[in-house]
Amino acid sequence: TSTIVACISLVLTLFYSSHAGCTCTFLFFFFFFFKQKTAYEISACLVGSEMFIIDRVTGEYYFMMAYTYFALARRYGGVPLITEVQEFNGDYDAVKVPRSTEVATWKFILEMCDKAAASLPDATTQERANKWTAYALKSRAALYAASVGKFWDRNGAMLTGEAVTEKLVGGFTDADVKFFYEECIKASAEVIRSGKFSLYGENPASLDEAAQNYHKIFVEGKGISEVIFLRDYVYPGIATIWVSGTSRTSWR
DSSP states (O other): OHHHHHHHHHHHHHHHHOOGGGHHHHHHHHHHHGGGSOHHHHHHHTTTSOHHHHHHHHHHHHHHHHHHHHHHHHHHSSOOOOOSOOOOSSOHHHHOOOOOOHHHHHHHHHHHHHHHHHHSOSOOOTTSOOHHHHHHHHHHHHHHHHHHHHHTTSTTOOOOSHHHHTTSSOOOOHHHHHHHHHHHHHHHHHHHHHTOOOOTTSSOSSHHHHHHHHHHHHHSOTTOTTOSEEEOSOBTTBOOSSOTTOOOEEEO
């Protein structure tokens, strides 16, 4: 159990301290450890822990699933959806999973966000996933999917090829686009209704002050109520691969 907890801590540390450019590095650790375990098995490894810890780790499992697949879908469209633990016995064909359609991949991401929101705490910790981080991710992913679905085959952007024919890329219907826009609106409404976040410097006195406020959100986001999720590059006693002076990133 202590080994499992240590691995969970390692993966969470890598996730929360890595930059978007480290997606491939994080994916290695994510699939190496978490994809060997279902959410139920991870919870079982934490028997004896407080229930809120089990719920939080389970929620973070789903959040990282959503976050990682979001990164993949943005780059590749439809990807293989690994939803069960795979046992490798030397037969590579046995563990190969075909690509899902792009629409199915985006819907899977939203499903993971919903499961994450159901287990994560009602908190506003900026550096660690919580219920509102999950809804914010769902809003962003749903809007991305809706936008791709609406414009992927218009204004000279239409793609062709086998992947398109099989709907591994594109293949959105008007109903799909409507669904994703509606999911974006609903997820955004959850965050707004929580009353936990507000615009920073909502009424600036000048254009210069407005520019400074905008800059501050992304460079000094900690403690600013508009920032929902923040990725710090500095943690006491722990270094990152990023050079000093690299700014943190944040979601609004």
